[in-house]
Amino acid sequence: MILVAGGIADKVTELVCSRLDACGYPYCHLDLGRYPFGYGMSAQWNHGALSGYFSGPDWRLDMQGISGAYIRFLGQEGRIAPPDLPEAQVRELQLEADTALMFVLDDLPCAVINRLGGGMSNNSKPYQLLLIAKAGLLVPPSLVTNDPQAARAFIARHGKVIYKSTSGIRSVVRPMGDDQMARLTLLRNGPAQFQAFVPGDNVRVHTVGDRLFATRIRSEAIDYRYAGRDGMAVDMEPADLPPTIAEACRRIGRDLGLLHVGIDLKETPDGQWYCFEVNPCPGFIYYERHTGQPISLAIAELLHTGGAVQPRPCQTPAPSSGRREHAAPGPA
Amino acid sequence: MHLVLGYPNDSCCTAVAARFEALGLSVCRLDAAFAEPARFSLDIDATGRATATLALAEDRVEQVESVLVRSSGAIDPAGWDAADHAYMQAETQAAALAWLAALDCPVVNGANAELWYRPRKPLLYWRSLLNACGIRVPDILITSNAADLQRFRAKLEAAGVPGAICRSLARHEDWLVGLDDWTGVAALQRYAPVCLAEPHATVTLLCIVGNTVIWDAEPLPAASALSEKLVQFARCANLGFVEIAVAEVRTGLAVVHVDPVPMLEHFSSAASIRIVDALTDLLAGQAHERRKEMVS
Numbered sequence: 088m089i090l091v092a093g094g095i096a097d098k099v100t101e102l103v104c105s106r107l108d109a110c111g112y113p114y115c116h117l118d119l120g121r122y123p124f125g126y127g128m129s130a131q132w133n134h135g136a137l138s139g140y141f142s143g144p145d146w147r148l149d150m151q152g153i154s155g156a157y158i159r160f161l162g163q164e165g166r167i168a169p170p171d172l173p174e175a176q177v178r179e180l181q182l183e184a185d186t187a188l189m190f191v192l193d194d195l196p197c198a199v200i201n202r203l204g205g206g207m208s209n210n211s212k213p214y215q216l217l218l219i220a221k222a223g224l225l226v227p228p229s230l231v232t233n234d235p236q237a238a239r240a241f242i243a244r245h246g247k248v249i250y251k252s253t254s255g256i257r258s259v260v261r262p263m264g265d266d267q268m269a270r271l272t273l274l275r276n277g278p279a280q281f282q283a284f285v286p287g288d289n290v291r292v293h294t295v296g297d298r299l300f301a302t303r304i305r306s307e308a309i310d311y312r313y314a315g316r317d318g319m320a321v322d323m324e325p326a327d328l329p330p331t332i333a334e335a336c337r338r339i340g341r342d343l344g345l346l347h348v349g350i351d352l353k354e355t356p357d358g359q360w361y362c363f364e365v366n367p368c369p370g371f372i373y374y375e376r377h378t379g380q381p382i383s384l385a386i387a388e389l390l391h392t393g394g395a396v397q398p399r400p401c402q403t404p405a406p407s408s409g410r411r412e413h414a415a416p417g418p419a
Numbered sequence: 420m421h422l423v424l425g426y427p428n429d430s431c432c433t434a435v436a437a438r439f440e441a442l443g444l445s446v447c448r449l450d451a452a453f454a455e456p457a458r459f460s461l462d463i464d465a466t467g468r469a470t471a472t473l474a475l476a477e478d479r480v481e482q483v484e485s486v487l488v489r490s491s492g493a494i495d496p497a498g499w500d501a502a503d504h505a506y507m508q509a510e511t512q513a514a515a516l517a518w519l520a521a522l523d524c525p526v527v528n529g530a531n532a533e534l535w536y537r538p539r540k541p542l543l544y545w546r547s548l549l550n551a552c553g554i555r556v557p558d559i560l561i562t563s564n565a566a567d568l569q570r571f572r573a574k575l576e577a578a579g580v581p582g583a584i585c586r587s588l589a590r591h592e593d594w595l596v597g598l599d600d601w602t603g604v605a606a607l608q609r610y611a612p613v614c615l616a617e618p619h620a621t622v623t624l625l626c627i628v629g630n631t632v633i634w635d636a637e638p639l640p641a642a643s644a645l646s647e648k649l650v651q652f653a654r655c656a657n658l659g660f661v662e663i664a665v666a667e668v669r670t671g672l673a674v675v676h677v678d679p680v681p682m683l684e685h686f687s688s689a690a691s692i693r694i695v696d697a698l699t700d701l702l703a704g705q706a707h708e709r710r711k712e713m714v715s
Contacts, residue, residue: 123611129562131571135550139562172610184611186589187561190543207532210509213461213517214532220467228465231514234458234474241462253517254509277494277507278453278514361465 088152089114089390090141092192093159096120099372100159106383112391115146119160121167123184130191137194150191155198155390159368160185198296198346198394200386205344206367210255212280215365222342223335224352224362228283235271238281242268245283249309253280260310284309287355290326293371294340294348295385296394299333301326302374303354323377332360339365346394347386420445420481421702422473424452424515425489430683431698432489434691438699447475451492452515461518469521485525485702487660489680491515491535512536525705527659527698528679538680541588542616545656545677552652554645555673557617559586563608571615572601578669584616619666619675626681626690627653627661628697635690641672649674660698 089107093100095118107114117126127142130150141148168177193202208215216226230241231253242248242263250267252258261267262284289304289311303326308314314321328336332352339362340348349369353361371382421439425432427450439446453459458474473481491512496504512535520530528534546556560571575583583596585604595618596604607613623642624635632646642665652674653661662681665674683691 123563127563128612129560129564129567131558131560131562131567132546132556133558135547169610180611182589183587187612187614190541190588191561194547204533207536210536211513211516211532213463213514214520214530216463217467217469217517217520220463225465226463226467229463230460231517232458232460233453233455233514234460237458237460237462252510254506254513256506256509275455277511278459279510280514 088148088154090117090148090153090156090195091115092117092119092122092156092188094118094120094161094165096165097159097161099370100157102372102375102383103157103386106387107390110384110387110391112387114390115141115143115148117141117143119185120165122188123180124167124169128188128191130194132194137191137196139191150195153195153197154393155200156192156195157200157386157390158192160189198389200347200390201345201367208343209365209367212251212253212255212364218342219339219362219365222339224332224339225359227285227361227363230281231278232281233274233276233278235274238271238274238279239268241281247284248281249284250279250281253278259313262309285353285355285361287353287361290328290352290354290360291374292328292336292350292352293369293374293380293382294336294346294350295382296346296389297337298385298389299328299336300371300374300380300382300385301328301333301352302378302380323374325378325380329360335362343367346389420447420483422446422483422486423448423489424450424486424492426450426493429489431681431695432487434683434695435487435699435702438695439703442699442703444703447481451490451494451511452518453511454492454494459514459518461514461521463521471518471521471523483522483524485527485705486519486522487527487698487702488519488530491538525659525702527702528661529657529659531657534679539591539678541586541591541614542675542677543588543614545652545674548655549652549674549677552648552655554648554652555668555671557619557668557673557675559614559616561612561614563612565605565608568605568608568613568615575617575669580618580669582618584618586614586616588614617668619668619673622664622666622675624685624690625649625663625665626686626694627658627663628694629659629701630654631697631701633690633693633697635686645672659701 089112091104091114104116125144130137130139137150139150189203192199208218213229213231216229220226228245232238248263249260250263251260291302293300303324304311305322306314306319308317308319311321336350345367349366351363375382421444423432423436432448436446436448449457460472462470473483475481492515494508494511516530516535519526542556543559549556562568585594585596604613623638626633627649630650632649649663658679660681662678663674664676665672
């Protein structure tokens with residue numbers, strides 16, 4: 088049996104549920120839009136082993152009988168609560184219940200997409216770059232600084248440079264221009280991240296266990312996610328990865344303890360592959376709908392079979408120890 | 420130069436900085452990384468080779484020999500719009516984590532994203548690693564089921580334990596549940612799962628600094644025998660500096676609390692001095708070893 092924990096209004100969760108239905112794989116849906124109200128959970132750790140169950144309006148699921156769990160936590164917006172409770176109490180109950188659920192889900196003895204811990208590196212993009220490089224991929228030359236002089240030197244060294252957020256807070260990637268150069272003195276108020284512009288096609292890779300789905304995105308926009316806003320087109324098609332790049336993508340997922348990630352790559356005109364980011368909670372629906380790549384089917388199959396179960400890592404890997412050789416692009 | 424990053428009123432930062440100075444070693448104490456007047460930079464090349472630098476004065480890059488990290492740094496909200504402050508706080512913390520991870524010198528506690536963003540974890544987080552190191556933890560139950568709650572209570576009462584600990588996993592607060600409190604716990608449970616833990620006897624505190632275990636008071640032989648396993652736990656958790664509380668539970672001696680940000684205030688003055696000495700020795704010693712490696 089499969090556990091899906093996510094909001095019923097979340098399109099990605101909805102797609103995973105639809106795919107499980109289509110495959111005939113039984114699952115129970117814990118609606119995080121309503122949880123904890125109307126749902127139950129009991130978990131106990133005896134001699135190191137977790138036992139217990141989840142329950143919903145018309146179901147009860149033993150934790151030992153779960154082959155896979157798919158989780159997408161929600162923000163605070165749109166959550167439903169009993170009308171008889173004051174909002175402050177509701178928030179507190181939801182916070183406490185969510186935290187308890189996170190600990191239990193992280194400890195489930197089955198395939199979990201995804202355990203939370205492995206995704207924490209996404210809150211610091213440069214920290215994640217260090218992990219990505221350790222997994223064997225090239226990364227864009229980057230500078231994080233609160234020193235205007237260092238920023239000017241970096242920009243002079245690399246020519247075309249973009250800037251983007253350092254943290255997990257989403258930002259639109261923008262090129263450095265005269266307006267931004269004039270504002271560099273504001274760096275004294277806090278740091279920013281600068282990256283050498285890497286030309287080429289964006290390639291988004293979704294991992295599902297050891298399976299990979301690579302999508303090539305062709306767009307003139309610097310940040311293709313916002314191409315429409317800038318009046319530019321986006322074309323997508325399935326892509327092949329050189330074996331060494333493919334293996335490095337699998338390695339990143341394994342190193343982070345994440346069964347399903349979205350990896351942002353770029354292939355330069357001279358055949359170099361750069362990795363920009365690893366998304367631990369990818370909204371793959373955009374790519375699946377444009378290309379027909381069976382990402383949700385792969386997720387459904389992994390959840391059903393249990394895949395190669397990854398136990399909860401006690402610690403995520405530290406980026407500073409040992410560095411692997413970098414993957415040279417091989418034949419496509 | 421040895422760098423101490425932490426809150427201005429943190430007694431551990433103050434004591435370690437003073438100890439470095441007493442040893443005649445150069446030390447710099449900062450409230451946060453990437454904050455004025457210091458200039459921090461992290462330069463990462465295409466292969467991931469990183470250079471982390473710190474300049475305290477114009478045109479002078481410091482040679483950072485070790486770092487003691489006590490907090491991820493908080494930006495003073497004065498003068499900031501609330502949304503801008505939240506953004507800049509996130510940006511600064513993200514930059515600092517990467518900068519620390521890129522340093523080629525001892526960093527205590529080493530940069531780790533999970534602990535950086537949520538340093539104070541409930542015992543539940545450490546449970547599996549403690550168990551793997553052969554260390555017991557108290558029974559823990561998370562439940563929204565009234566019958567399971569009753570069973571947990573009955574099990575404890577049958578063993579002569581009159582109450583339980585009700586734990587907030589989000590707020591890191593514990594309440595003792597006495598005979599009169601079970602009704603309140605049951606009322607809470609009607610809306611959301613509650614976390615209950617088996618109560619424990621009086622705690623004995625200890626601090627692990629590198630491979631050294633510093634007990635707050637003379638430990639009982641059973642507690643002392645646990646030292647090796649505790650050091651193994653700290654090593655596996657990549658914690659060079661950690662505060663741990665041990666106490667008797669029904670089944671024997673257990674770890675009941677783990678804190679990767681030890682507070683000197685929890686310890687006797689004699690133990691605090693030993694902790695600060697050990698911590699300074701660890702940072703300076705590792706820095707010395709690192710220098711020797713680089714020379715050879």
